[in-house]
Amino acid sequence: MGNVLNRIRQSIVFRIGVLMLLTVVVAIGSMVASYVISDAAENDAAAVNLSGSLRAMTYKSVATASSGDRLATQNLAEQISARLDHIAAISEFSPADHQPEAQNFREVSREWQQHILPLLTSVASGESRISEGELLSTAESFVDRVDTLVLDYQHTAEHKVELLRLVQLGSLFATVILVYFSLFSLSRSVEQPLRKLIASCRDIARGNFRQKLDLHGEDELGLLAQTINRMCEVIDGTHRELETRVRDKTAQLHKSHEVLDFQYRLARRISEGPLNGLEIDQWLAEFSELTELHDLDLCLMTPEGMTPYQHLTHGAGNNACQENNCNSCAHASGPREVAGQQIYRFPLEADKRNYGVLVCTLPQGQLLQREQQQRLSAFADAVTTAITLKERSEQDRRVALMDERGIIARELHDSLAQSLSYLKIQVARLARCSRSDALDRDQVVEITSELKQGLNASYRQLRELLTTFRLQIAEGGLRAILEKSVFQYREQHPEITIGLVYDLEEIPLTPNEEIHLLQLVREASQNAVYHSWGDHISIHLTQGEGQEIRVSICDNGVGISESPEKRNHFGMSIMQERASNLGGGLDIRRRESGGTEVSFVFVPEYARERQLLWNNAAGGGG
CATH class of the missing domain: 3.30.565.10 (Histidine kinase-like ATPase, C-terminal domain)
Structure with missing residues (x-):
C-alpha cells in the first residue's frame, strides 16, 4: 500500500491512471450491482402475482367444496399446490432462510398442506360436515396469511428497487466525485505546472536564466521543474562566469591595445631619429604606468664600459643596486631573489654587444606574469634597437663624412691642386725673371697673363666644386x-x-x-x-x-x-x-x-x- 501511495505521489500518469481505474471500477460495479439486483428482482412480480392469485383460487375452491363438486375442488387444489410449488421454485427459499417472506411462505404452504387442502377435500367428498360459514372463516384466515405473503413479496420488490436506486445514485455520486478529483488533479498537477513551465521556457528563450520555478512536487513535472531550475542555475552561473571572463578578456585586450599602441609609437619615434636620455626616461615612465610595474631601472652602458653612463629609475627601483662594476648584472637574465626582493633582469643585447640592462623589482613572493615578461622584453628590445640605430647612424655619418672628405680631396686634387701647381710653376718662372739682370717685359706679361688665366680657371673650378658639394636630391x-x-x-x-x-x-x-x-x-x-x-x-x-x-x-x-x-x-x-x-x-x-x-x-x-x-x-x- 505504501508503494502505491508513493507512486501516486511521484507519478502524474499513475495518479491519473488510478483515478481513471477507480472511475471504471465504479461504473462497472454500478452496472454489475444493477444487473444483480435486477436479476434478483426478476421473479418478484411473478411471485406477487402468483401469491395474489391464491386468494381468488382459495375462495373459489371453498365454493366448489361447499357445493360438493369434488372434481372441481380437486382441480383447484392441484392448481393451488402447483402455484405454491412454482412460488417456492422462483423464490428459491432455503430451509434455513429466516427472511419474513420465507417464513410466511413456509407457514402458508404448511397450512395449505396440513389444514386447508385436507379440509376442502373432505368437505367436497362429503366426509366432513361443516357449515359454509365455518369453511369460509377458515379460508379467510388462510387468505390473510396469503395477503401477508403478498405484502412480503411486495416489500421485497420495493426494497430491491430502492437498493437499485441507491446503487445508481451512489455510483453517480462516486463517478462525479472521481471526475471532479480527476479534473482537479489535472488542473493542479498538470495544467498549472505546465503553464508555469511554458512561462519559464519563454523566459529562458528570451535569455532570462535567473527565474526560478516554484514547483516542489515529486512527480514528473516537479522533477522537470527541478531539472530546469538546476539547468538555469548552471547556465546562469556559466553566463556570469563568461561575462566575467569577457570583461577580463576585454580589459586584457584593451591593455594589450594600449601596449601595442605604445610599442607602435615607440617604434615610429625610433624610426624618426635617435632617442636622447630625456626621451628614454619619458618612455620608461609611460611604460611603467601602462604595465603597472612601478619599480624599474634602466641602465645604459657602452659595450666596453663596466658602469652605466646613464641610470634611469622609475619608482623606488632596485634598492640593492650599487652603481659599481655592473657588468655581471647587465649580462644576467631571469628572476633572482636579492635582499628580500624579486629581481628580473632583461639585458640590452644586439649583435653580441651589450648596451645595458632593464631591471624590474617586485616584492618578495610576487612573480611576473608571462605577458608582463614579454612586454618587458619587448621594451628592452626597443631600447636596444634605438641605441643600435643611433650607433649605426653615427657610424654611417662618420663613414659618409670620411667618404665625402675623400671625394673633396680627390676633387681638389683633380682641379684646384693641379691649377695651383700650374700657378706655382708660373710664379717660379716670374721669380726667375725678376731675379735676372735683364728683365724681359714680354715674358713677364706672358707669365702674368697665364697667371691671370690660371686664377680665373681655378676660381671657376672652385665655384663648380662648391656647386657639386652643395648638390642634394x-x-x-x-x-x-x-x-x-x-x-x-x-x-x-x-x-x-x-x-x-x-x-x-x-x-x-x-x-x-x-x-x-x-x-x-x-x-x-x-x-x-x-x-x-x-x-x-x-x-x-x-x-x-x-x-x-x-x-x-x-x-x-x-x-x-x-x-x-x-x-x-x-x-x-x-x-x-x-x-x-x-x-x-x-x-x-x-x-x-x-x-x-x-x-x-x-x-x-x-x-x-x-x-x-x-x-x-x-x-x-x-
Whole structure:
C-alpha cells in the first residue's frame, strides 16, 4: 500500500491512471450491482402475482367444496399446490432462510398442506360436515396469511428497487466525485505546472536564466521543474562566469591595445631619429604606468664600459643596486631573489654587444606574469634597437663624412691642386725673371697673363666644386636634379649641346643609388665638358635586360688617351669607386666614330632582393 501511495505521489500518469481505474471500477460495479439486483428482482412480480392469485383460487375452491363438486375442488387444489410449488421454485427459499417472506411462505404452504387442502377435500367428498360459514372463516384466515405473503413479496420488490436506486445514485455520486478529483488533479498537477513551465521556457528563450520555478512536487513535472531550475542555475552561473571572463578578456585586450599602441609609437619615434636620455626616461615612465610595474631601472652602458653612463629609475627601483662594476648584472637574465626582493633582469643585447640592462623589482613572493615578461622584453628590445640605430647612424655619418672628405680631396686634387701647381710653376718662372739682370717685359706679361688665366680657371673650378658639394636630391628625385645640372652646364657652356634621356621612372631607387648615379653622371659630364674638346654630349639612363640599369655618357671630342692609367683628367678613379659601391661595372672606351663613352651597368637593390626571394622560394620548393 505504501508503494502505491508513493507512486501516486511521484507519478502524474499513475495518479491519473488510478483515478481513471477507480472511475471504471465504479461504473462497472454500478452496472454489475444493477444487473444483480435486477436479476434478483426478476421473479418478484411473478411471485406477487402468483401469491395474489391464491386468494381468488382459495375462495373459489371453498365454493366448489361447499357445493360438493369434488372434481372441481380437486382441480383447484392441484392448481393451488402447483402455484405454491412454482412460488417456492422462483423464490428459491432455503430451509434455513429466516427472511419474513420465507417464513410466511413456509407457514402458508404448511397450512395449505396440513389444514386447508385436507379440509376442502373432505368437505367436497362429503366426509366432513361443516357449515359454509365455518369453511369460509377458515379460508379467510388462510387468505390473510396469503395477503401477508403478498405484502412480503411486495416489500421485497420495493426494497430491491430502492437498493437499485441507491446503487445508481451512489455510483453517480462516486463517478462525479472521481471526475471532479480527476479534473482537479489535472488542473493542479498538470495544467498549472505546465503553464508555469511554458512561462519559464519563454523566459529562458528570451535569455532570462535567473527565474526560478516554484514547483516542489515529486512527480514528473516537479522533477522537470527541478531539472530546469538546476539547468538555469548552471547556465546562469556559466553566463556570469563568461561575462566575467569577457570583461577580463576585454580589459586584457584593451591593455594589450594600449601596449601595442605604445610599442607602435615607440617604434615610429625610433624610426624618426635617435632617442636622447630625456626621451628614454619619458618612455620608461609611460611604460611603467601602462604595465603597472612601478619599480624599474634602466641602465645604459657602452659595450666596453663596466658602469652605466646613464641610470634611469622609475619608482623606488632596485634598492640593492650599487652603481659599481655592473657588468655581471647587465649580462644576467631571469628572476633572482636579492635582499628580500624579486629581481628580473632583461639585458640590452644586439649583435653580441651589450648596451645595458632593464631591471624590474617586485616584492618578495610576487612573480611576473608571462605577458608582463614579454612586454618587458619587448621594451628592452626597443631600447636596444634605438641605441643600435643611433650607433649605426653615427657610424654611417662618420663613414659618409670620411667618404665625402675623400671625394673633396680627390676633387681638389683633380682641379684646384693641379691649377695651383700650374700657378706655382708660373710664379717660379716670374721669380726667375725678376731675379735676372735683364728683365724681359714680354715674358713677364706672358707669365702674368697665364697667371691671370690660371686664377680665373681655378676660381671657376672652385665655384663648380662648391656647386657639386652643395648638390642634394630634393623633391622631384634624380631626374629633376639631372635636368637642373644639364641646364647649368648649358648656361655655363653654351657652345656645347648636351642631351638627356631618362627612362627610369618605373624603377624604385634607394637614396644611396640616386646619390652615386648623380655624382657619376656629373663627374663623367664634367670630364666631357672640360677635357673632350667636343661640342656634343649625350646622357642616357635606361633599363637594360634582366632589370639592369644602363648609364652612358658620350661625347664627340678627341677621345680618351692611349694611356688610360693617367686618369686624373677624367676622374676615372672616382667613378670606379662609385661603380664598386653600387656593385656595377664601369667601362671607359674610345668610340669608333670619335669621342669617348663612359658606360656603367648595375642591378638595383630592389631587383637583387626580388631575385634573392625567388631563389629562396625555389630552394624551399625543391
